[in-house]
Amino acid sequence: MLEDKLLIWKFNRGSSKDAFCQIYEKYRDDLLRIAVGLLNQTATAEDVVQEVFTDFVSLVGDFKLTGHLKGYLAVCTANKARNVIRSQNRQRIISLDDCEIDPPDYKRPEQWIISNEQFNRLTNAFNQLPYEQKEAVILHVQGDMKFRAIAKLQDVSIKTVQSRYQYGITKLRSILNNEVQI
């Protein structure tokens, strides 16, 4: 927390480029894990995280942080993930002249994320949860966000978030039951 405060201070002032590089290195993997967990599409998740950092960069000089930096970046990632899902839903509905809608051409020549078996297993398990439950679990466990902050993001009560979290954990437990001892 204190380290983040110092990084933000530097980010807004003299050695802002170095500070940004440190923030990027520190939180890049966390945000990628959150984005992949929420979206289950590696290429789109990579784009979302890149967008989050791009937006963050544009705030140099007057970025003000009231909570945790990780929480802030996690919320930005969750918001962008929702926008992507919403946009994809919209694209599925519309088809003028019965045209085929091509998915956005987001692929990079090289993949940013290198898959591994354990990570894929977890991502597949997440994908079987309803979105709100998945979001509550991911933001609480991977984003280190408090239930209060998640409740604000999801526009529901803290109790609802806690239930979503509990349901999510229970379902993950049953999915991963044979592999993970609780």
Next chain:
Amino acid sequence: MNIKRFIKNTKIKTNPAVNDAVLNGLLETFDKSKAARPNTWRIIMKSRITKLAVAAVLLIAAVLTITFLDKSVAPAYAIEQTVEAMKNVRFLHLVSYNETGEIKDERWIELGFDGHQVKYRQDTPPDFLVIEDGKTTAVYYKNKRTVVLHNKENCQYQWIGPLGAFLENLRQKGKIIKENVEYNGQKVHLISWPMMNVDCYIDPATNLPLTVGAYHLSYEQPDDSIFTIFTPKDYNVVNAASSDTTNVPNWLKEQKQIFDNFELAKDALIMGNYSKASALFESVVQIEVRHNWAWFWLGTSYYELGKYDLAIKNFTKAIDLVDGVYAYYARGLAYASMGDKEMAQKDFNKALPWMIQSLREPSAASMFEYADNPRYSNGNETPPQESQIVSRMINRLKLISGQNFNYDPNLSLEENETVISAWENWFKTTQNK
């Protein structure tokens, strides 16, 4: 091991070469951001009631730092001249008309020497009247035969919300379409104002806009009575600024709830809770009948729920209030979803010129972005980068045209030049059909 630990311990690996490539790209953006966004700009723009002051400051700055695009062909008229002329404007008189030539909306604005909006009057027949006399904002409710007085600091009406940003856009991105064209029997200049999605006619004698979209502008000083708050016969007066609320009627108390509902509705829309969003937006438009964004997002909520007839109805309401091209695009999508290709095409034709223009001038897509994401209005989310705006506009174009010219969002606009040209050619071809 527990499940929480399992999640935490599941690490991700990334490709170091891509890590470096992404970081280098971000650092390039970083350099541009730092150069382009001085701190004072953002601080000023965060203030809700200094927008016009910003406009004035920007206009002054414009004279000092003009860097215009096409210096090689120096036209007789330059947009800087309009920006310069607007510095001296103290009164704005805006009027729009309906199809039968009757006044649809009339506004008077008095600007202070520092560019602040000092006084304001909006008269939108048949039943909307607001007068702001510099200290107090009076809102007239004809159906309730009541005038409600607010402290100006708490209740201020404006023509365009972020006027400073719009004027800066005119200065930087405005383009001369044609000089010395005929308009109402006089020679004028036609310019394009991207962020507003409107064309404007400029009076060559004064260099001031004669029209901004559907609004006709003039700059005369009005009679004092224009900005004088009055109480019509048989009207009740409610002082909303008073701490004593015993005199405040219930309908007015409920109205305060409406503003909260509007914010909740936007949140619900963003969250994808469309049933909740539609119910909340419905409650807003029942009271705030002139709230074009509430009508628009109500349409969006119904659209997302698959209730396309209701979506069309509400998008039409929004269009009636503000002739926004983004609303034509949205209504076109709703018509298309209902299988009415003819009506869809008609609406898309209204939006397409600006959609195509935004590929080279992304600020022309600002309203599309806002329409798609109400969060921007709250300042809760950083505005998107130009490359993101273009990428999203390409997706919209693909959606309505069925065309795909293989735009690559990872390349710069310059590198995507061939694709952008292909879209422009496609547009020209469809226009000529």
